[in-house]
Amino acid sequence: MKQHTHTLRWALGLWLMGLCWVFLGTAAGSEGWQAWWWQADELAHQIVVDIRLPRSLGAWLGGALLGLAGAVAQGLFRNPLADPYLLGSASGASLGVALYLSVFGGSVWAVQLWMGLGMTGAAFVGAVLAVMLTLTLARGVQQTLRLLLAGVVVGVVLGALTSLLSLLQPQVLQAMQGFMLGSTAFVGWVACSLLSAVLLACLFLSAVFARVLDALTLGEATAQSLGVPLRSARLALVGVLSLATGAAVAHIGLVAFVGLAAPHLVRSLVRSTHAGALLLSALMGGLLLVVADVWARVLFAPQELPVGVLTAVIGGGYLLWRVFRVSEPGGRA
Numbered sequence: 001m002k003q004h005t006h007t008l009r010w011a012l013g014l015w016l017m018g019l020c021w022v023f024l025g026t027a028a029g030s031e032g033w034q035a036w037w038w039q040a041d042e043l044a045h046q047i048v049v050d051i052r053l054p055r056s057l058g059a060w061l062g063g064a065l066l067g068l069a070g071a072v073a074q075g076l077f078r079n080p081l082a083d084p085y086l087l088g089s090a091s092g093a094s095l096g097v098a099l100y101l102s103v104f105g106g107s108v109w110a111v112q113l114w115m116g117l118g119m120t121g122a123a124f125v126g127a128v129l130a131v132m133l134t135l136t137l138a139r140g141v142q143q144t145l146r147l148l149l150a151g152v153v154v155g156v157v158l159g160a161l162t163s164l165l166s167l168l169q170p171q172v173l174q175a176m177q178g179f180m181l182g183s184t185a186f187v188g189w190v191a192c193s194l195l196s197a198v199l200l201a202c203l204f205l206s207a208v209f210a211r212v213l214d215a216l217t218l219g220e221a222t223a224q225s226l227g228v229p230l231r232s233a234r235l236a237l238v239g240v241l242s243l244a245t246g247a248a249v250a251h252i253g254l255v256a257f258v259g260l261a262a263p264h265l266v267r268s269l270v271r272s273t274h275a276g277a278l279l280l281s282a283l284m285g286g287l288l289l290v291v292a293d294v295w296a297r298v299l300f301a302p303q304e305l306p307v308g309v310l311t312a313v314i315g316g317g318y319l320l321w322r323v324f325r326v327s328e329p330g331g332r333a
Contacts, residue, residue, distance in 0.1 A: 007276035010269065014283035018060050021290045025056025028297040058187030059293035060286040061195035063258050065248040067285015070259030071278045072206055072241045075213035077148055084245040084259035087134045088154035089127040093249045094162045096126020097179050101172045102165055120250045127246035130154055142231060182255035182308025184293050191251045198247040202240045203282065209233050210275035255308045257315025258285050264322060
């Protein structure tokens with residue numbers, strides 16, 4: 001009971017902090033901090049409501065999906081280094097975008113079409129097809145190790161195809177830079193609605209199978225002896241992982257380290273079962289990405305940094321610090 005209360009307190013705290021940073025995001029613009037919500041000017045209202053607010057909210061939702069996917073991946077594969085892109089979804093999304101841009105020649109019109117649904121849809125379809133290819137090579141979800149190896153192989157092969165396509169058509173690489181470095185600049189209210197629906201569905205499904213992840217910590221043989229339906233549970237959790245990652249990548253690009261660092265941060269702050277850890281990881285991921293997005297806008301204003309660069313620096317620095325702490329005498333993972 002005490003652990004449950006502690007988890008709820010952390011969940012409330014992370015949610016409130018995320019809400020505060022979404023609000024701060026409405027004051028972050030190309031010229032630094034601009035508190036335009038106090039102004040009655042129509043242009044200022046349009047900038048805040050139609051551009052900054054959905055962008056900040058989209059950053060939180062995308063980060064929450066990556067944090068949730070990272071927690072599911074680490075629990076499913078029983079590996080603290082597992083991240084949402086483990087099944088080849090990132091490479092599949094990159095190849096989908098590269099193919100889409102190569103068809104349209106990497107033109108400005110093609111990039112403008114991305115603001116609608118074209119490039120977003122290509123990224124999502126590419127991510128889903130990559131995961132399906134991984135499942136085919138692994139012959140289902142029966143063996144976790146085979147699934148893990150198949151995901152690595154698919155990621156490498158699709159990544160090589162993307163590089164080859166970029167070499168043959170250099171304009172594709174230039175057009176893909178924003179996607180590969182991660183960007184929340186083009187997230188609108190429609191994207192926020194889609195991300196919200198996917199997040200709610202993934203949270204529900206992951207909560208249903210949270211006890212399976214708890215059982216897997218004891219080992220697959222022990223979990224099977226306890227009567228856990230591993231096959232159907234793995235299939236559902238892979239579906240959650242794929243849907244959450246595909247939706248996030250399609251709308252905000254390849255944002256690094258959020259899905260990997262968020263579950264680690266949660267485990268360092270609170271001990272909980274997977275039911276609590278999945279929720280907290282989603283909230284932590286949302287907080288990390290919206291903070292990075294705000295600072296990406298104001299740190300070198302009017303120049304805007306790709307949000308994926310900041311998350312890589314912050315997340316990578318944190319994980320290096322964790323490795324250093326563990327390597328110390330008496331250090332704890």
